[in-house]
Amino acid sequence: MRLDRAYERMTAVAVAALHERRPERLWPMLARALADVCGGEAVVHKPDDWSESEGTIGTVPDAAAAELARLDDTGLGLLRAGYPFALHYAAGADRTPVSAQRAAGRTWPDSPTARLLGETLDVDHVLGVPLPESTAPITGCLVYRAGTDFTDDHLTMAERAQPLLTAVERQRQLLLDWRRGLGPAGAPDQRAADCGLTPRETAVLLLLTDALTADAIGRRLGISVRTVHKHVENLYRKLGTRDRVGTVLRAQRLGLVPSPGPAGAGTRSS
Structure with missing residues (x-):
């Protein structure tokens, strides 16, 4: 080949x-x-x-x-x-x-x-x-x-292939931590699917919740800042929000990300 x-x-x-x-x-x-x-x-x-x-x-x-x-x-x-x-x-x-x-x-x-x-x-x-x-x-x-x-x-x-493996591994870790922080197996996935979120958009949402900048999210996921902005725009559209703070609050109310406090703290690896 x-x-x-x-x-x-x-x-x-x-x-x-x-x-x-x-x-x-x-x-x-x-x-x-x-x-x-x-x-x-x-x-x-x-x-x-x-x-x-x-x-x-x-x-x-x-x-x-x-x-x-x-x-x-x-x-x-x-x-x-x-x-x-x-x-x-x-x-x-x-x-x-x-x-x-x-x-x-x-x-x-x-x-x-x-x-x-x-x-x-x-x-x-x-x-x-x-x-x-x-x-x-x-x-x-x-x-x-x-x-x-x-x-x-x-x-x-x-x-x-190494950068591709790295990008997928970072997403795997984010999704595993996300699952552990949000209850029974399958429940977080179903809530995200009900909102029409792709796994990649879910990963971006998790990092938005951590107050990372678009540049930092891009470095973490191995994607360009432009691609990050595209995912953020999709999140706004799918969750019916207009800014980052509103998006995070909406996601918390929907059970898509952990709410603030001890129960949701420290669930994602760096």
Whole structure:
């Protein structure tokens, strides 16, 4: 797949993901597209804090998930340890995607992790695609393939995809925090749907509630100030308001955002 076509496909999937109301579906959606455009056969995505002993590991396709489900604690520990990427990225601030073969050199094929992946997934190579802003632990995706190592084009495509992954991850975190702060599962989503709000507009509304400027909202979501203003205009129209303060008050009355006070304080991560 040519780089321009691959990027167009990844962008289209990212846009679709930003309209997905269920945060738990976002990473699987992106992971499938990332595997395709980067020449992979399976992807493990690690969206939460994780270590060798704990943390969420999501996998696509389902066949790969079934194979990894059979691993014992030792095998899962090796997978979570993320060799050789944890050591590679811990050495500095560089978050450029790299394959295990390039990061570890000749030691990779004979490593316990490579042997484990060969036995469980029948793959030989891994491509690390970290979220650019992740520090410790490093979060992101691992793309797997059999046969030859990932090419320079595959690495270029992975690097181009990083900002898209970051934008979707920021929205995922906002929507998860929003759900936790507004009661039973499904209730916030239904209220937003009843008002005709898209998930992206909901994310902008949450940041408006935090009194962020359009510039700050744009930086947080990875979008332009012009796009922020467009979302704000849509919020005004859909909620029947004319300014930010009125919009936030209206959203609070409708139960779309937490009301002021202890019950609604501190529900969103920075």
